[in-house]
Amino acid sequence: MDLSPREVVATAPRGRKKPWFAYAVLALVLIAGGVVVAKFLTSALDYYCNVDEVGVKDGCDEGRNIRIQGTVEQGSVETNDATTNFIITFNGASMPVELGSEPTGLFQECIPVVVTGKVLRADDGTRYFAGEEVIVKHDNQYDAENEERLDEANAEAAACSRKG
Amino acid sequence: MNHFGPTSTRFTRALGVATILGLGWLAVFGLLLSPDDVVQGSYARLLYIHVPSAWLAYLAFGVTGLASGAYLWPRTRSMQWDRIAGASAEVGVLFMALALVTGSLWGKVTWGTYWTWDSRLTTTAFLFVTYIGYLAVRDLGGSHEQRARRSAVLALLAVLEVPLVHFSVSWWRPLHQAETIERGGLKGLMLFSFFVGMIAFTLLYVWLVMHRQRLMMLNDMIDDSGLDRALAERRNEVAP
Amino acid sequence: MIALRNAAHVVGSYAITFAAIAVYTWNLLRRARKAARQVPVEDRPWT
Numbered sequence: 001m002d003l004s005p006r007e008v009v010a011t012a013p014r015g016r017k018k019p020w021f022a023y024a025v026l027a028l029v030l031i032a033g034g035v036v037v038a039k040f041l042t043s044a045l046d047y048y049c050n051v052d053e054v055g056v057k058d059g060c061d062e063g064r065n066i067r068i069q070g071t072v073e074q075g076s077v078e079t080n081d082a083t084t085n086f087i088i089t090f091n092g093a094s095m096p097v098e099l100g101s102e103p104t105g106l107f108q109e110c111i112p113v114v115v116t117g118k119v120l121r122a123d124d125g126t127r128y129f130a131g132e133e134v135i136v137k138h139d140n141q142y143d144a145e146n147e148e149r150l151d152e153a154n155a156e157a158a159a160c161s162r163k164g
Numbered sequence: 165m166n167h168f169g170p171t172s173t174r175f176t177r178a179l180g181v182a183t184i185l186g187l188g189w190l191a192v193f194g195l196l197l198s199p200d201d202v203v204q205g206s207y208a209r210l211l212y213i214h215v216p217s218a219w220l221a222y223l224a225f226g227v228t229g230l231a232s233g234a235y236l237w238p239r240t241r242s243m244q245w246d247r248i249a250g251a252s253a254e255v256g257v258l259f260m261a262l263a264l265v266t267g268s269l270w271g272k273v274t275w276g277t278y279w280t281w282d283s284r285l286t287t288t289a290f291l292f293v294t295y296i297g298y299l300a301v302r303d304l305g306g307s308h309e310q311r312a313r314r315s316a317v318l319a320l321l322a323v324l325e326v327p328l329v330h331f332s333v334s335w336w337r338p339l340h341q342a343e344t345i346e347r348g349g350l351k352g353l354m355l356f357s358f359f360v361g362m363i364a365f366t367l368l369y370v371w372l373v374m375h376r377q378r379l380m381m382l383n384d385m386i387d388d389s390g391l392d393r394a395l396a397e398r399r400n401e402v403a404p
Numbered sequence: 405m406i407a408l409r410n411a412a413h414v415v416g417s418y419a420i421t422f423a424a425i426a427v428y429t430w431n432l433l434r435r436a437r438k439a440a441r442q443v444p445v446e447d448r449p450w451t
Contacts, residue, residue: 019305033294047336136274137339142351210414262421265420376432
């Protein structure tokens with residue numbers, strides 16, 4: 001009888017992925033998971049400050065990079081060559097925004113937005129928000145578009161600035 | 165000869181036909197019959213594929229968790245539970261990927277950006293990455309029992325992320341909208357179209373999981389037969 | 405009826421979704437056919 005040690009043959013299942021591929025995927029998953037957790041802890045929890053919290057709430061300070069949320073005031077949007085200016089309001093407080101980029105998405109008057117940038121002081125001492133990017137924050141209510149609803153929507157839009 | 169594939173039965177063929185009809189209905193209601201939204205216009209139609217994709221991913225990961233629990237519980241331990249868990253996770257990853265892609269496309273035209281690190285998007289990305297990791301862990305090698313045990317433990321931990329993702333819009337301040345369906349945000353034909361999407365995707369999920377777990381069973385049988393053959397060869401070698 | 409101004413984006417998203425489902429399904433059935441060649445019909449519990 002032959003009692004010499006047998007050569008070990010790998011028994012990876014036929015036609016299936018090799019374990020090294022799974023290990024490589026797992027390594028990538030761990031890296032990606034670490035990045036996502038870091039993002040969660042640094043920017044996802046307190047995604048934005050409301051307009052009325054600027055200079056009041058911890059982390060919503062002047063001169064710091066923050067995201068600020070408010071509703072675009074009706075009649076306040078002015079577009080120049082390089083900038084778009086508008087006012088956002090929330091809970092009775094308002095903040096002029098000077099946006100250095102073109103607003104995209106559903107950006108319009110009377111819609112809630114989140115703007116990324118810094119609160120700065122103008123020469124006359126008034127505060128304004130130097131925005132880099134604006135993101136539209138639509139709500140969870142959907143209404144069918146028809147003539148009757150359009151009238152209602154127009155009425156709501158007309159009243160939006162007064163609600164602020 | 166089964167012309168519908170070796171993993172099909174009369175039931176899965178009927179289910180497959182119902183799924184195709186359901187997806188056809190989804191296309192008709194989602195693209196043609198449902199009305200535009202006052203604010204979003206036609207873009208609101210993305211809801212009928214985005215939200216069912218996300219919900220089916222939650223369901224799939226929930227089933228993976230339950231099946232994994234059933235595998236680990238000594239009284240119900242069976243490799244069948246492990247295969248259902250694995251099949252459901254793989255289909256769940258497909259639905260989660262669809263939810264991320266359609267959400268990203270929807271975000272570009274409504275929010276103005278494909279991606280932002282808010283709490284809902286970040287936790288969803290983490291859930292997606294976790295279940296890709298779960299699928300990788302299933303492929304690490306070893307016996308079927310080792311595969312089943314280690315992946316079941318991981319699945320029971322991973323499923324805890326599902327409520328974190330779902331309630332992230334309530335617990336923190338996200339850019340993502342709050343729960344739409346639970347808070348009555350859809351009405352009339354829009355709500356009906358959403359349910360058409362839910363039914364179609366649920367049928368699809370069941371069909372895919374049935375076929376996928378049967379494929380896993382075939383692969384396990386092939387592995388076992390390879391081991392049996394190797395043992396038989398070894399016995400023949402030592403036989404006088 | 406879908407407004408033409410947004411049709412490409414919306415229809416494209418539906419097309420990506422259905423295409424992804426079709427590709428996954430096709431690949432699943434292809435792998436099943438390949439694996440089934442090595443397993444006798446009488447050994448498959450669902451038959």
